[in-house]
Amino acid sequence: MVDWSRFQKLWTYRFHKYTHIAGKFWSFALKYVQLRQLKRQIGTRQLVVIILSEQMGDIIACEPVAREVRRLHPNDYIIWMVRKAYVELVRYHPNLDGYVIEKCPGERVQLLRSGIFDVVYNMHISHRKCKYCPEDPINPTADKIGLTFDNYYDRGDLLYMFSQAAGLPAITADPKMYIPQSVRQTTGALSIPANPIVIHCQSSHVMRDWPAANWNKLIAWLISTYHYPIIEVGLTTTITETHPKFRSLAGQLSLLETAEVIRQARLFIGIDSGPAHMANAMDTEAIILLGKLFDFVDYLPYSGRFKRGEDITILNDYGHPCAELPYSWVQEAVQERLGQPKLV
Incomplete structure (x- = not known):
């Protein structure tokens, strides 16, 4: 007896795989x-490329690389x-002349093999592949220093x-973030109360x-104890509270709008995530909740203020x-x- 559900899943996967690969080569050619x-x-x-295409927190944390590369290549x-x-995270950086959108790691490999870039600063660790493409991204510099x-x-x-990779x-x-006036105006239209406590509850990894x-x-305790308004940011809402002092903006803000809200905060409370890196870059006082991640126990992702223990x-545990x-x-x-x- 034919297992039609398995058959359907197989051909759905193959359809997505082959359309993705065809799209990758078309995107690369363009x-x-x-x-x-x-x-x-x-x-x-010279055409100089800095490569760190994801994740949000990684890109924010590595913003100083753009400043260092500009110092090394003042006229390029x-x-x-x-x-x-x-894209928002790099679009307004004063030390960049532009950006190129990566479709997937496989396309990145094709672009690097083409020799189109005169100088490459690739921050990716080797072997983070696209789920559809056969190309295996390699970074010889990261491999040379044993970074895995x-x-x-x-x-x-x-x-x-x-930066060493x-x-x-x-x-x-x-790290710094660059917020254009247009984003400040859009955020201002949200009528956010002064000095809120901003929270972020869910990361990209459970x-x-x-x-x-x-x-x-x-x-509930913050509402009953302090006078500060509370705002939730992120992709999805975790808080079920309906009190007037609480407002969820989860899923309603762009990346830079989220950063601007965090900049205005009296205190940021969150897990290790992109918004936590925003708090570091926006000079916001913060409480960050960490824990064992795979085999990593004693680690600190943050540079700058947070690494120095400031605010x-x-x-x-x-x-x-x-x-x-x-x-x-x-x-x-x-x-x-x-x-x-x-x-109050």
């Missing part, structure tokens, strides 16, 4: 032509290769590690998360996942940061 035209336009200037044309979802997915968090913070000296600078029940308990409380972080630790950290309650 980009190659566009980059050739760009090279003619820039004349004798510098672009950042990035996935479409994260099994040890990268043991080697230092994200900027420290990935790109062939640069280890960088330890403070191993980084803290239980929803704990978050809801924390928000930051890092909570980590070493050897235990974030989900097991005691609720009382978070409440006590909030009390230390906000001081005595000022009820």
Whole structure:
């Protein structure tokens, strides 16, 4: 008897695979032509590419690489290769001349093999493949220093590690984000109360998360104890509270709008995630909840202020996942940061 559901899944997968691969080669061809035209336009200037296409937190953390590459190439044309979802993070950087959107790691391999770039600073670790493409992305520089997915968090913070993977000296600078006036105006139209507590509850990986029940308990306590308004950011809403002092903007903001909301915060409370890196880059006081991630126990992804311990409380029950972080630790950290309650 034919298993039609299995048959359907197989051919659905094959359809997505082959259409993706065909789209990859078409996308590569278009980009190659566009980059050739760009090279003619820039004349004798070298075309320099910085490659770190994902994840959000990684790109924010490694922003100082753009400044260092500009220092090394003051007169050259510098672009950042990035996935479409994260274009905002590099679009307004004053040390970049532009960006190129990466369809997938397989397309990245094709672009690098073409020799279209004069200088390459590739921050990716080897062997993070596209689920459909046969190409295996290799970074010889990362391989030479022994940087792998099994040890990268043991080697230092994200900027420290990935700058070396790109062939640069280890960088330890403070990350920055660049918010255009148009984004500030859009965010201003949201009528966000002054000095909110901004929270972020869910990451891209469940191993980084803290239980929803704990978050809801924390928000109920904050509402009953402090006068600060509370705003949730991120992709999806975790908090079920309907109190007037709480407002969820989850799923409603762009990346830079999220960063601008975090910039205005009296305190940011969140798990290890892109918004946590935004808090670091936007000079916002923060409480970050960490925990064991795979085999990584004692790690710190952040450079700059957070690495120096400025305006930051890092909570980590070493050897235990974030989900097991005691609720009382978070409440006590909030009390230390906000001081005595000022009820209204």
